[in-house]
Amino acid sequence: MERRELLRHVGAAGAVGAASALLGPLPASAATPVATPFDLHFSVAHKFRPFDLVAPRFVQYDSAVDRPTSTLVTLVGTGARPRAPFASVLVEVVGVDGPGAVVAGLAGGGTSVLGVVDPAAGRASIEVTAGGATTVVASAPVQVRGAFRVGVVVNENAVTVLVDTTGTGTGWQPVVTARDAVRALVDLRVPAVLGALEYAYGGRGDGSVRLGRVRAGYFGQAGVRDPHVVQHADGRPFTRGGKLYLTMTNAGLGFFQQAHWAVWTLDLADPTKLEQVAVLFFERDGVVLGDHAGHIVYDDRTGRFILLMSSWGDFDFRGVHIRHATTTADVLRGVHVLRTERVPLPTAVSSWDPALTRIDGRWHLAFVESEAQQPAFVFHPALAVGPRGADYAESLELVGADRTVDQTEGTIIQRVGRDWYVFASDGDAREYPVYDLSMRKLGTLDAPYGTNIPHPVLLPVGREWWLLTFDGTQYAEPVLGYGGHGDFIVMRHRPQR
Incomplete structure (x- = not known):
């Protein structure tokens, strides 16, 4: 259109x-x-x-510089924060063995807005944690295996999960997105809310989640x-x-x-x-x-x-x-x-x-x-x-x-x-x-x-x-x-x- x-x-x-x-x-x-x-x-x-999912001059976190990345089963905070709700986290996934999922987004102070990609379940989802409760606000099928990339983008209150299976970082395709359901639980436009959140990423589940380079910064x-x-x-x-x-x-x-x-x-x-x-x-x-x-x-x-x-x-x-x-x-x-x-x-x-x-x-x-x-x-x-x-x-x-x-x-x-x-x-x-x-x-x-x-x-x-x-x-x-x-x-x- x-x-x-x-x-x-x-x-x-x-x-x-x-x-x-x-x-x-x-x-x-x-x-x-x-x-x-x-x-x-x-x-x-x-x-x-x-x-560009992350504007080249506006990278705020790069694990190649800030922290080596390996096998993770928890959420890692980066200490870096955006000043406006226009931000991305890009994760290179080396592999996921067993029942494990890749997680990335913004988190802090008991509040989080995260994208989750679970290869074994074949699902990508967006979840919001606020007020002590976690809600999956959207999900969609996804097929990934071996090495791939995950991107989680915040634009205002819209959250989008993307994957790139090309191995080049040039084949990003959105899988699932949500805005109104996110806004119903948290308003990322409010400075006090956003100011408490940092870029975060990691793994989840009983399997092994092996990550490569992670970058985060302002959306391009x-x-x-x-x-x-x-x-x-x-x-x-x-x-x-x-x-x-x-x-x-x-x-x-x-x-x-x-x-x-x-x-x-x-x-x-x-x-x-x-x-x-x-x-x-x-x-x-x-x-x-x-x-x-x-x-x-x-x-x-x-x-x-x-x-x-x-x-x-x-x-x-x-x-x-x-x-x-x-x-x-x-x-x-x-x-x-x-x-x-x-x-x-x-x-x-x-x-x-x-x-x-x-x-x-x-x-x-x-x-x-x-x-x-x-x-x-x-x-x-x-x-x-x-x-x-x-x-x-x-x-x-x-x-x-x-x-x-x-x-x-x-x-x-x-x-x-x-x-x-x-x-x-x-x-x-x-x-x-x-x-x-x-x-x-x-x-x-x-x-x-x-x-x-x-x-x-x-x-x-x-x-x-x-x-x-x-x-x-x-x-x-x-x-x-x-x-x-x-x-x-x-x-x-x-x-x-």
Whole structure:
């Protein structure tokens, strides 16, 4: 199922060149003349799938370093803890002899959320211990023998057990997952609850459970979506050492609440090299969430990062809104948990996909308005502008919206040639509409339109133009349902001759 189709119906159902540096917006007199967006002609140059159950830079425990692993019949605590409920434990199993099971997950203080794989019984299960009682909340058949791998992933309150029988660590397949049944017993989003839990693993039963390497850390992604270039306030892309910084929604193993936000770098000399360098979580209403689909702007005048994000982290079909935070901390590296507030947008309906730029001394904030999420989603692009001299979230006024469309999102503000434009993505028409700063539609981009509702992230790279986006390619949808997408796509402008 594509997102356009899902957003229409789920409510009713109940549920690129060897450039070594990135320049600012190119003038119309560049070597390849580009005066307007309609001079650009894109084709796909690269398409690939980032996939990591543990983000490579965010491993918190590795038994190869921290503790040798051998035969186990008990649960081993690691002493390492995640700051947000987006975490994984990956266990290499050398073998299980007799009636034994492999166990992994989070545990501490009499509470635990564990995945269990029992080869002899041919079952994988998820069990929650809380208040002195242990409950098996879900189970499913599994066939493993000899050497294999077990992964237990926590995304918000969703817990998923995966196995890899290839012996390579590249064949992960989910076996069983549960969210609502877990949440009924324990809420991992609550800091006091999560703070008492550590990564844990081990063996169980009367047999011999022989383990190899164990790694644990922050969950990576099953795919990526919603790319947005980190930029300076004036629209210049943010780069360090020949690498472009961008944010993306890291797809989780399930629906929107299971996703989270991360910062990545894209090597401008080789755009197939993506690396996750920061993980961002947000505390609000007493819980820590993976709000995502946002924008980061560095304001050189104040030395602060401005972060805007959409409140998908607790989405329950009762509205979405844009939130914000500012910080002088370097959010482009490491793990951050930030407190946020709601942006006072000039709209009485839901909103998401913010894009922020200061143009001629005035902050411009493009976003998506959505007057309905049930029985079907209805959404369109809009633009708000603040008065000269005001801060980015002060006295914003709506200057325009395209209410002729109802499946259009992915708002991006970008200058091409001498003028600024708002770009978006129309899932019904399968095209990328282009607007001026009064939200008057001028035309559409000449670029391939794939599955889902791909966001058109335009940026100049040296003397080239690229378009970064994603598609709706799912991961293990029969087990996990909708949400585990998509592939990362890099397009390049091909001048017509």
